[in-house]
Amino acid sequence: MEAIEKLEQKREKSEEENSIEHEEILELREPIEKILTALKDSIEKGEYQLVIGDDKSGRIPTFILHKVIGALYEKHDHPRPRTRFFAGIHVPDKNLEQQRIEQIRRHVSEYIIKYGKPTNGFLW
Numbered sequence: 001m002e003a004i005e006k007l008e009q010k011r012e013k014s015e016e017e018n019s020i021e022h023e024e025i026l027e028l029r030e031p032i033e034k035i036l037t038a039l040k041d042s043i044e045k046g047e048y049q050l051v052i053g054d055d056k057s058g059r060i061p062t063f064i065l066h067k068v069i070g071a072l073y074e075k076h077d078h079p080r081p082r083t084r085f086f087a088g089i090h091v092p093d094k095n096l097e098q099q100r101i102e103q104i105r106r107h108v109s110e111y112i113i114k115y116g117k118p119t120n121g122f123l124w
Contacts, residue, residue, distance in 0.1 A: 025060060032064055043069055046078030052108065055085040084111065 053062025
């Protein structure tokens, strides 16, 4: 009986810690649900082979999409899409920003050449 009570206390403590630790992530729930709802048909058909995320402010949302899409793909027997990140863009000089955008485009193009162009599309 004592062992069961200890397990229950551990579980309650763990749930409490998780809710505090992931409060910021819970704020992403509604926007991510909107994205997934808009992409539902394409996801269920397995149309995305590549998910590209911004490493600066989009790593966590992209990772969540990666996990959810991966789970849905497994459910529908589709191969999981690859997920890649690029460094975020925040430069005060518009000229440098345009150079960075071109650098990212080249990187994505090289990736597509190396791994093959997605047949139906990619999620960016």
